[in-house]
Amino acid sequence: MAASAPSSSGGEADPNSTNLRPPGYDAWCGVAHGCTRKLGMKICGFLQKNNSLEERSRIVSSFKERAAKNLLSCDNIGGDARFRRTETDFSNLFARELLPAKNGEEPTMQFLLEVVEILTNYIRKTFDRSTKVLDFHHPHQLLEGMEGFNLELSDQPESLEQILVDCRDTLKYGVRTGHPRFFNQLSTGLDIVGLAGEWLTSTANTNIHFFPPAASVISPELLFRKIAPVFVLMEQLTLKKMREIIGWPDGEGDGIFSPGGAISNMYSVMIARYKYFPEVKTKGMAAAPRLILFTSEHSHYSIKKASAALGFGTENLILLNTDERGRVIPADLEAKVIAAKQKGYVPMFVNATAGTTVYGAFDPINEIADICEKYNMWLHVDGAWGGGLLMSRKHRHKLNGVERANSVTWNPHKMMGVPLQCSAILVRERGLLQGCNSMCAGYLFQPDKQYDVTYDTGDKAIQCGRHVDIFKFWLMWKAKGTVGFEQHIDKCLDLSAYLYNKIKNREGFEMVFNSEPQHTNVCFWYFPPSLRGLPDGEERRERLHKVAPKIKAMMMESGTTMVGYQPQGDKVNFFRMVISNPAATRSDIDFLVEEIERLGHDL
Amino acid sequence: MAASAPSSSGGEADPNSTNLRPPGYDAWCGVAHGCTRKLGMKICGFLQKNNSLEERSRIVSSFKERAAKNLLSCDNIGGDARFRRTETDFSNLFARELLPAKNGEEPTMQFLLEVVEILTNYIRKTFDRSTKVLDFHHPHQLLEGMEGFNLELSDQPESLEQILVDCRDTLKYGVRTGHPRFFNQLSTGLDIVGLAGEWLTSTANTNIHFFPPAASVISPELLFRKIAPVFVLMEQLTLKKMREIIGWPDGEGDGIFSPGGAISNMYSVMIARYKYFPEVKTKGMAAAPRLILFTSEHSHYSIKKASAALGFGTENLILLNTDERGRVIPADLEAKVIAAKQKGYVPMFVNATAGTTVYGAFDPINEIADICEKYNMWLHVDGAWGGGLLMSRKHRHKLNGVERANSVTWNPHKMMGVPLQCSAILVRERGLLQGCNSMCAGYLFQPDKQYDVTYDTGDKAIQCGRHVDIFKFWLMWKAKGTVGFEQHIDKCLDLSAYLYNKIKNREGFEMVFNSEPQHTNVCFWYFPPSLRGLPDGEERRERLHKVAPKIKAMMMESGTTMVGYQPQGDKVNFFRMVISNPAATRSDIDFLVEEIERLGHDL
Structure with missing residues (x-):
């Protein structure tokens, strides 16, 4: 060979x-x-x-x-x-010659080291402002096979040389989400320790697993005696720490890592239903009265998805009015609760958003909690985006009252810079997750078990095996300390205040709402000179609606920076800047503003 | 620095x-x-x-x-x-000095190379039969901090030296799921190309993402213009290939990768409901009659979890009787369908399992499909475990009729050796996934969009962002070719036939059912000499019930090999051997049998 x-x-x-x-x-x-x-x-x-x-x-x-x-x-x-890398001819090497093949060790090491070189080069470039954020191509160009990059799968194997080329090409045609000038998503940045954690996780290639028996019988074996004991313990410790930070006494309660904020929010609705109407688990929604859920008109659509999937129906999810800043108006909640009750329906669940997707608004949790207590409703706080602020002594007051929530969604993969995916659903009352999702509660009380069921997380999940999302987060926490997360969050919020102050009175810019950003979201319109003289009216609105998409398209083609835009309610397309990227600096903010002006000037 | x-x-x-x-x-x-x-x-x-x-x-x-x-x-x-690795003192280095820190490039490279050395050493040992499958410790030992391994999180950062130690320790206390003698789970092995793919995926650190707008408004921007165009295309191509292999004409249909087989199965129930009762999406389960689901008593519990979560109620999931081999008896299905209809209920959904978890049984899909057609029910095939056999010309006949299914779950992370997680839900009728999960269908028909919505996968999912599970699978397919997967599957099935033939008449062994394995599952009891003379009866049953757990406990403590066990119905604990590990050979099968005899001899 x-x-x-x-x-x-x-x-x-x-x-x-x-x-x-x-x-x-x-x-x-x-x-x-x-x-x-x-x-x-x-x-x-x-x-x-x-x-x-x-x-x-x-x-x-x-x-x-x-x-x-x-x-x-x-x-x-x-x-x-x-x-050590040696000169290896991969064009005559194939996957079948790698481990576990006989004599596969040397080619395996060489192949992996070659891959690591590709990845470390990518990492270097990611942080290099002179490289593009993305190298834009249309899907049809990719499908037609750009410069030898052929996506088609074939019957026969390709050489490892080709596999390495495919790796390079894949990175080439992707977006560098860690680039200092990538501001497009809530999850940006590339944390090196988190990345190392993710490489290790995939090398360990294990599930946080519950052994899947037949529907009728649950095995008495316990996962921690089987597969991922260390990861289970890390999950327990980290979730407890998060609950302490939320403010639940002694960090008591429950929780689990799930595949993203949408699923975490779905869990909250499931658990609430189980708390109030446990018979739904066995008898279905027919066993419950008409149940009503409430969430802000600015909240994430996952609450709506959950209401559809879980059998509530989207019509039974009532959207709450917000103030101009995007925060729920508590009086509107109470009025709608009363209206629902008058119709004979049962208000059951309220979602308060801590950090809305577009405006970055924080709903007033304490006032909402008062209403939830008064009407005996479950209070969920969707802190997928804003939960990270709990790590900051300066900013955590924005979530005041979160300790009164029955459940909290908190995505470390957003504001805390943990690599994708890492989302937690935290529950104040212990036992509900298990009661809701266990399919054979009896086995938990088997008299012959010899272990502590505290560590049996499998039956809490709607999944069977779960991807190990904890390790990278745990490792980052070790490496940064709580103070490291705090510094990161404070810095990002400082940067968004810098952006806000820079553009609030700048010619051609107009804020979508006039107040300091609560989170790192800064929402604004850019008016090209040709629009500035126009009177306020339909023509101006229509033309303004097209400005952000046009600038964004030019940004993508030039690959210099990326920022998102969208309409909201009756507001036409505006830019939504979010900063979660630890690589971003004031100069990158300056660059973004100037780039918008450069690209939009002649529109 | x-x-x-x-x-x-x-x-x-x-x-x-x-x-x-x-x-x-x-x-x-x-x-x-x-x-x-x-x-x-x-x-x-x-x-x-x-x-x-x-x-x-x-x-x-x-x-x-x-x-x-x-x-x-x-x-x-x-x-x-x-x-290149250089002599680096990590004890004075901290995460804050890595990229994007100024001068962070060199320490970043050194840190990552050090991590890679840890990982490549682990990979070497994984394939080395002289190393243990696991180094067993009780959770309380881990919590007490074994040999300096402290799981607790603190406020202050730890040095990168400590982080590297933590990485080593984490691997040390885990189970080597790729070890040639690890037979405990359906997902085993460590594919090097798949691993490289996963390292790349985490380095790209991107979602297969749909930009999350407010609940009331969906952004007209398309994900492929934003984040992960290459990964989206790879998903499309690979799902089409899988549908072709299932046998749907021209590979038409739909599909999505989900976080595991349980969620894929949940999708199938959701889509079926949407097909027959689309108004449930908006009005909730109250808008539908009492809907009945059917699945085998041997099927995976995720169907039961789905019936609870989605609001059907577990009582409306009817378990079907099986033959001694664990296969659904079609006549039992028809009888139960008729009984449900007579009560005024609506039979809606049948799950046929292709490869049950314990017995590896394949339900007779064609006969079930006949009944589904006759009574207008959705046919789902749960091929999470057995779907891989479709890649083998020799074994795919076991799934005959799968092309008649309305939806199929197929987990490449099980029988095809793809690193965790990788699960697909495939749907024959196009548009249902989107119709079911989209929260704003209107936006799909916006007249001003300038792109092909074929690639807009976001609104098909119950998730918002999705982890990129496709790349490793696509890369493995490139590297192995279809024939490579076929060879792997044929080899694993040969090995299980070898095990079956080795033990079926061996003293002290007794098969749980007497026939050649359909999948790689081989289920058997081991009788220590002390039990062999006992007459068949309750005492023998009780003592036999304890044998497998005792042997397993000794196996774990010695760390030589790992195989699962469980009871099933009225059958006391038996070993369930499964082979999906490409590293396993006949000598490893021999070793397992002898190890069971060695450890169990004196019980």
Whole structure:
């Protein structure tokens, strides 16, 4: 096999290899060859040509001694000598020759190191402001196979050379979400420790798993005795820490990591239903009266998705009015609760958003909690986006009252910069998650079990196996400390205040609402000079509606920066700037503003 | 900063660095230092001591020339000179000094390379039969902090040295799911190309995303113009290929990757409901009659979870009787459908399992499909475990009739060896996924959109952002070809036939059911000599029930191998062997059998 040739012909620094060499090839050469064959051969040639036997002998002794002390390996001081890239011809290598194939270790290491080089180059470029945020192509261009990048799958294997090319191309045609000038999503940035955690997670390739038995029988074996004990413990500890930060006494309660905020929010609705109408689990929605859910007109659509999926019906989700800043008006909630009750319906669940998607608004949790208590409703706080602010002593007051919530969604993959995906649903009352989702509660009380069921998370989930989302988060927390998250959040909020102050009175810019940003969301219109003279009216609105999409399209084609836009209610398309990227600085904010002016000037 | 010292003091091979050096430090030294500081300094010292100025000048010229041609980098032939591990003191380095920090590039590269060394060592050991499958500890031991492994999170950051130690410890205390003797789960093995794909995915750190607007307004921007165009296209192509393999004409239909088989199965129930009673989406379950779902008593509990979560109620999920082999008896289905109709209920959905969790049984799809057609019910095939057999010309007949299904769950992360997680829900009728889960169908028909909505997957999902599960799978398919998956599956099924034939008449072993395995599941009891003389009866049953758990506990403590067990119906605990691990060979099967005998002999 081609790839193993270099290592068997001197590619590795083996201090004993001189025994196998012809005369004239001495230890010096062995050492030198350990460096690279090309450099090594040069050194050998030099030694053999220019030095007396005594001198060579002395040098060889010196190097032998160092080699014996393991001080001489070329690229790996004090490490594993096998951890080294060698010249490998991947064009004749195939996946079937990698581990677990016989002699697969060397090609496996070489292949993985080649991949890591591709990835580390990508990481370097991600943080380099002179590279593009994206290299834009239309889907049909990709499908037609750009410059040899062919997405089609075939019956026969392709060489590892081609696989490496595919890796490079895939990164090339993607968006660099960690780029300092990428502001398009709530989740941006590329945290290096989190990334390392994710690489490790995928290498461990394990589920936070509950062994899937038949529907009628649950195995008495426990997951922590089986698969991912460390990850389960990390989940427990981290969730407890999050509950402490929320403010629940002693961090008591329950929780689980789920595949994203939408599923976390769905959990909250399921648990609330189980709390008030547990018989729905066995008898279906027919066993309950008409149940009503409430959420802000500015809230995330996942609440609406949950109302459809779980059998409530979207018509039974009532949208609440907000003030001009996008915050729920508590009086509107109470009025709608009373109206629902008068119709004979049962108000059951209120979602308060901590950090809305577009405006970054924080609903007044305490006032909403008062109403929930008064009418015996479940209070959920969707802090998918704003939950991170709990880590900041300066900003956590925006979530005052969160400790009164029955459940909280909090996505560390958003404001806390944890790699995707990492979302938690936290529940104040212990046992509900399990009661709601366990399909065989009896087994929990089996008299013969010999372990502590505290760690049995499997039956809390609607999933069977769950992806391990905890490790990267836990590792980042270790590496940054609570204070590190706090600094990150404070910095992002400072940057958004900087942007707000920069543009609030700037010519051509107009804020969507006039107040300091609560979160990092800054919403604004840009008026090109041609629109500035127009009187307020339908024509101006229509033209303004097209400005942000046009600027965005130009941004994408030039690849310089990315920011999102959308309409909201009766407001035409505006830019929504969000800052969660730890790489962003004031100069990047300046750049964005100037880029909008540059691209939009002649519209 | 400690880590940057090596690079600023000659750690990198910079051919121009001589300009900045004191006299006597020549280009030779620069080159030599590019190798390692220790080796480089030795070479420098030697040159300066032993050679005339002319000789040194000549050598330097020669090396300058080579350096200019980029032929001289120490460990990186023809590659990027920065891709090299150097001696780095991580004990004084912190996460805040990594990228995007100023001068963060070098410590970032060193940290990631150190992580990669940890991971590649783990990978080597994973495939090494002389290492343990797991290093067993009780949770309380872990919590008490084993040998310095402290799970607690603190306010202050820890050094990167500690983070690296934590990475090593985490792997140490986990289960090596890729070990050739790990047979405990349906998902085993560690595919190197898939792993590379997962590393890349996490580095790209992007969602297959739909921009989350407020509940009331959906943005007209399209995800492929924003975030993950390549991944979306890969998903489309791969799902189409899977549909072709299922046998739907021209691969037409729809589908999406979801966070695991349980969620995929939940999708199938949601879509079926939407097909027959679309008004449930807006009006809730109250708008539908009493709907009945059917699934085998051997099926996965996720169908039951879905019936609870979606508001059907578990009592409206009817379990179907099976034959001794664990396959649904079609006549039982028809009888129960008729009984439900007679009560005035509406039979709506049948799940046929292709590969049950415990027995590996394949329900007779064609006969079930006949009944579904006759009574106008949705046919879902849960091929989470058995779907992979569709890739094998030899074994795909076990799923005959699958092309008649309305929806299919198929988890490439199980039988096809794709790293966790990778599960697809495939739907024959186009538009249902979107109709069911879209929260604002109107926007799909906006007259001003300028793109092809084919690629808009966001609104098909119950999630908002989705983890990118496609890339590793697509990359593996490229690398192995369809034939590679086929070979893997055929090999695993051969191995299970080998195990079956080995133990079916072996003393002390008894099969749970007597027939060749349909899938790789082999279910058997082991009778220690002390039980063999006992008459069939309650005492024998009770004692046998304890044998598998005891053997498993000893296996875990010795860490030699891992296999699962459970009871099923009236059958006491038995071993369930499953083989999906590409590393397993006949010798590993032999080892398992002998290990069970060794550990169980004296029970």
